[in-house]
Amino acid sequence: MPATIYRHSILVLLLVVLTALSAPAQQADAENCNLCHSLALLGIATPSEGLRSFEVTANAYRHSTHRNVICRDCHTDINVFPHPQEVAKVECYKACHITKPFALTGYSHAEQADAHAISAHGFNSEYSAEKNEAKPDCKYCHSNTFRNVVNDEALQESSQHCVRCHEGEGLAGVILHVSSHSGHRTAEASIDVVELCSSCHADQGHMKQFDVNLTQVGGYERHFHGKALKRGLNEVANCMDCHRNHLNLPAEDPNSSIHPNNIQQTCSANTYCHSDVSSKFAASAIHSEPTTQNNPILFYVEWGFIILTAGTMALLFAHIFLDFGRWVGDIWLRRKEK
Template identity: 30%
Template sequence: MQKVITLIFFFLTLLVSASAGIYQAQKFPLGVDNTQRCLRCHGMHNFTYVDSSKTLVNLTVDSTIFFSSVHGKLQCQSCHPGITEYPHNLLAAGKTTCASECHATKEGKPYDHKTVYETFLHSVHGKSLTGKDPDAPTCLTCHGGSAHVVQPVKKVMKVDEKMALCVSCHSNREMMVKHKVDPNAVSSYERSFHWKAIHYGYDKTAVCENCHTSHSVLPPENPYSTVNTANLEKTCGQTNCHPGAKMNFAMSNANHLEFMVEKKPVLRYEEKFFYVLTDGTLMMLAVGIVLDVQRKFGWIFLIKRLFVWLDRKTDQLGNMIVKVLKFIKKVLVD
């Protein structure tokens, strides 16, 4: 009888521990519509860990910001398809880029960033995506720093904020010189009417991206560049800008006048002419006024006033010196 009871207990224990083991090894599929489940952990503040290269990685996703971002309607798995079950492999989330297939739809049609990504890759800023240049901007540099907070640029950003994105790097002279970009681009733009309008609070004007585009910035020598000579007419003549603009209008360089002045002698001479005319005329007139005044009051008047003033100043100076000496005496002697 005792042997049977021991055997029963043995098998019961086996059964319990086995089932416990099976319970532990089981993973739960996440299924669809699982954002809330992910946010249960990822919505916590300071949800961080230290990875193999000793960097602190923050996995927090602020749910308020996320839901109001452009990606807020997507499922986590749209962009993180590697996460299919819980617990999930730590590294399975990491390989998402902006160009990843994300199964998102916009107005009923499938949507992805592949085209923009390709365009950006071929632009001068695209070197960031190949990982060769740490200074170059990535998608996230301008689009909010994290895919979970991205806001639509056109609708949310004001003109001066858009400009600030470009200016943050393009006004850094060392960085510009290092990358062989003209360091005076921003300062010359600040002499244009387009900038002055923003400065005085009027936003129907052109900032960097209106002429240079945001994703396909190319040097003017490149035939596909919007600021290439052949394409300028179309760029300046955009719908809300200067419709009807022809080549001659487009060739004026009122946006970056400094560059044109450097290149064209006629503009340099014009500037010099006005300097000479202005200064020469005003000097002559000032002399005329001084001569007139002094004749009405006499040179003596002016010179007397000068001496009176000098006299007063030397008195003041003398008094100050005396005071300082007294102070020094007090400090040293006492």
């Protein structure tokens, strides 16, 4: 009977969903690395590096983004025991054994690493080794510590930012991601993004070596986006909303999200941002602090208001002071007469 088939198919569907949901997470420590690496005293002492701990705090690891990735997926050249003394640093663009949800291809961060390589943050052959070293690599922004500080509340609020990292994947991609990775602590709260970017960009001493605007962070903080975000309005744009997550390019670059040709689209990139903006609107989205050079009109408007306010209040204060003085003086005179 059709009704029975219908009922059965629902049951089957339910079973499939339940099985999928209850499937055990991939055993991250399948190779039992923590047998040794959970020991607090595990480490070496070398004359050059001093004490170096090899302890992996189990709790910190279990709550990190990479909790389902087995150790050797990233630490690729550890193949023998005892391990070699010199091992290569972890490279984020290497493929690991995690598969993309509902796909059989190996997962890697190559796409992100490629974007980063050609971005303003990537390696620049004209720069000295020291100057290149001063730029953020994958691990600077994506340290597990940074991920771990995100509490569940912030995660929920920032879930609207999913599309930021999954640009071009469309709604289906987002749903697949959310359904398979729900609970992963991968989305940062906007305020953390601003804090992360500010850790370099607000440091004038650090940024002076690069040819960038030193007032960007201050300009953002005095703009509505920066102020409202501090007050907890998470829908406002943070740094990455306009400057992208990996392909951060200077405004002069035609591929940049903030190039005059693209900025209009950037303002309306997310559905919760400004829809249907004009080129004039996009041209107003500057967040540097106005000076006589970069924005003379705004500079003088601002000073005009400061002078108007100070001048008006000075006159009003003087009037109050004189008025009150006469009142006090009258009392004093009357007492003297008595």
